[in-house]
Amino acid sequence: MDRHLFALTEGSLADLMPTVMHGEPGAVLLVGVVDGLVHYANPVAEQLAPGVQLPCLVDDWSRAAQLQAADGSPLDHPELGLATNPLSRIAKGRPVNGERISAARGSDMSNAREALWVIGIPFEEGVTEALVGMALVVLLPVRELHDAAGKRDELRGAAERLHSRAVVASDLSFTISDPNTPDNPLVWVNPAFERVTGYGTEMLGQNCRFLQGPDTDPAGVQRIREALAKGETVTELLLNYRKDGSAFWNEVVISPVRDSTGHITHHVGVQSDVTVRVHAERERDEALAAARSARGRLEFLSGVADTLSAELDPRTAQDLLPSLVVPDLAHWAFATLVDHDGSHRSRGGFVVRAAHSDPALSGSALRFAENASVLTSQSLTVRVLQGRTGPTLLPTIADDALTSGVADEHGRRQLRELGLGSAIVVPLRARGEIIGALTLLSGPHRRPFDDEDLLTAADLGARAGLALENARLYAQQRRSNETLQLAMLSTPRSGSGLEVVTRYVPAGEVAQVGGDWYDAFPLPDGSTVVVIGDVMGHDVSAAAAMGQLRTLVRGIAYDRACSPDEVLRRMDHALEGLGVSSLATVVIMQISPAEGGENVLRWCTAGHLPPLVREADGSVTALQGVGFILGLGLGGVERRQHERILAPGSTVLLYTDGLVERRDEPMDVRLAELREVVTGFDDALPLDELCDEMLRRMLPHGNDDDVAIVGVRTS
Incomplete structure (x- = not known):
């Protein structure tokens, strides 16, 4: 060619x-x-x-x-x-x-x-x-190596010829040594050996250890000796040295040659200069190590952010942050956060949370957090918190920085006890605002922080800050919605001889106002009206509709002293006439005193779940009833009312579907479970404790929907 x-x-x-x-x-x-x-x-x-x-x-x-x-x-x-x-x-x-x-x-x-x-x-x-x-x-x-499609035959033939020439001119060298002569000396080398090492036939009669140098791996040399002593073929990668002193990576394969009796007569060595390959592999390994480090860093950051984001209580999220970076990123750490609700004005308006990798010093870290007002305006933590400086790395914490940053000797002694070393302080940011600062300490026995740690901490500050702020905003929205919801629910009132207890638990998923409501109020004739209902939907519209329906029920029931079935009939006409299209389920009860200390219970149901009555003897009955839900435009439909006697000591329990509805269980199974729970209560259990226990037993893992409960007990 x-x-x-x-x-x-x-x-x-x-x-x-x-x-x-x-x-x-x-x-x-x-x-x-x-x-x-x-x-x-x-x-x-x-x-x-x-x-x-x-x-x-x-x-x-x-x-x-x-x-x-x-x-x-x-x-x-x-x-x-x-x-x-x-x-x-x-x-x-x-x-x-x-x-x-x-x-x-x-x-x-x-x-x-x-x-x-x-x-x-x-x-x-x-x-x-x-x-x-x-x-x-x-x-x-x-x-x-497979030929690529479409290669010319001429090119293949040229490759064959070139490869033969390449092997002749390559760095593949051969040596033969005689193990039957003291020190196993070389007895033959080919020309390629001289090209690779610079040594020629003048080295015959010597052991090839002349190729070794100060950085040759002695363990590799020892493995070669042991293999040859056992008569085994051995392959090793050694750093060898040429005659001119330059180093090269030598891939050595040494094979024993035996005669017909099995006796080893010679060792044949094949040497190959693989320096370029080794360097390429090292560069690849370094790149892979960097990639693994970057992946590990991202996994760490994502883990911290995911854990914080899953926590919707802001106080718990604040407590979590320092513990999530210890010990993986720091020996110990503390987060200094802006006090939004003003409960920590005595500490300079900061909320401080701390965590330490040493369990023996965890208490000291918490005491430091309680005493964090010792940090002066000149401390790096406060300067970062106030936006006067950005993410900062201190390779060492000098005494003058400790003196100017901590107000008293007691605080400085606390910090020295916890361990200083190097420090990183980064802002906790959310939506363009600094809501806190995260301070990391390496401690005296770990390596000092470096620029890579600073980048990781700065990224963490952005992610953690957003998660903490989301938790705070969620709690704020939840409090606002709960306040709105509860403001729309009447304080229960009852006639003489009745005890009324209510419970309202908003959904645990997203802070929303909903359509669950309850009510209880006495009528002029001495009877008491008890209502529970659920407007379909979980938004402001559902809450507004709930407010309308609650007001209509109150007005109709009180003004005309109507029976439950009459109240629902008038509700049907009113909703149809006023054009209210919201759908709702409801149970309306009227409890009236009767002779002998008993009470008469009348109720009418519009598509709602059956209330339960627990008698004084512990037996439980479901108050069945059928009826169309409100809002279907059925102004002329008849409503069926039911009636029964309530003996003294009886308990009536009304609830919304959030107490019993689950995606993974049929409704009849959950209703049977509720009835079993109520049956198992102690007769002497106070009504408010009974309602709390219902929630605990029926919802051990929290609730996905709003829950309203009304409990009525006759004396």
Whole structure:
């Protein structure tokens, strides 16, 4: 191939040429160039041609190894008088600079083949007597690279020729040493050895340790010694030194060569300068380490942010923040937060939370947090909190910084006890505002913080600040909505002889006003009206509709002293006439005193869940009732009223569906569970405790919907 063609195709040739795997153990033979016999074979060569007794003819050994040309054709064509077997040429004293062949994989008689690269070097003068008239044969494994689609045949042929030349001119060197001579000296080296190391035949008679230097790994050298002592092939990567003192990475494969009796006669070494590969692998490893570090940093930041974001109570979120960065990022840490509700004015308007990695110092960290007003306006924490400086790294905390930043000696003593080292202070930001500062201390026994830690902490400050602010805003919205909701619910009142208790628990998911409501008020005739209802929806519209319905029920029931069924009939007409389209379920009860201390209970249901009555003897009854829900425009529909006697000591329980409705359980199962819970209460349990216990037992993991409860007990 001429130089011009090589220039045009050099990049493509790299894709076509096979890769000789120097690091893999090779088969080593010693072949007589006069008798054509294979005299010695190492264990790898024995595996290629199992069962062959040495010495044997080269052609017999080739047939036993099932050697073929690279394209799968026979190596020899006797009928044509052609001999292409490289081993046969080596046996005639002709060098083989590198050719591709293949062999059967052990005893596998299938089509599976092992690609090999054959190199044959006849020994010249100057070798030991045992090697005179011999040739060294090395068969190395090959990794085939698949041809890209559309490559020209001309290019493939050029690649074959170039690869042969490349092996001859490569840094692949061979040495032979004699383990039967003291110190296992070199007895032969090929020219490539001199090109790689700078040492030539003048080093014959010496052990190859002259290649070692100050940074050669002694453990690797020891592993080579131990393998050779056991008669095993060994591969090691060593930092060796050339004659001029320059270092290079040497991939060494040393194989023992045995005679027919199994005695080791020589060691054959294959050396390859893999400095470029090692440097490339190190650069890759460094890049991978950097990528792993970045991924770990992102996972840490995401974990902290996710944990904080999942906590909707602002006080709990504030407590969590320092503990989430200890000990992974800091020896100990404290968060200084703006006091929004004014409950910590005595501490300079700051809320401080602290955590320490040493359990023995956790109490001291909490006491420091209680005494954080000792931080002066000149302290780095306060300056960052007030926006006078940005994220800051202090490699060491000097005494003058401690003196100016802490107001008294007691506070300085506290900080020294907790451990100083280096420090990082970053702002906690949310929506453009600084809501606090996070201070990290490395402590005296950890490495000082660096710029990478500062970047991590600054990123953490942004994420944590937003999570803390979201928790605060959520709590603020929730308080506002609860205030609105409760303001729209009447304070229960009742007639004589009745105890009324109410409970309202807003949904635990998002702070929303809803449509659940209750009411209880006496009528002029001495009876008491008890109402519970649920407007469909969870928004301001549902709350507004709830307010309208509550007012209508109150007005109709009180003004006309209507019975429950009449109240619902009038409600149907009023909603239809006023154009109120909201849908709602409701139960209206009227409890009137009767003779003998008993009470008459009348009720009417509009699509609501059945109330429960717990008698004084502990029995529980569900107050069934049917009826269309309100808001369907059924002004003329009849409403059916029910009536029963309430004995003294009876308890009536009304509730909304948030108490019993669950996506993963049928409603009838939950209603049966509620009835069982109520049945199991102690007779002497006060009514307010009974209502609380209902909530606890029915909703052990919190509620996803608003819950309203009304409990009425007769005396």
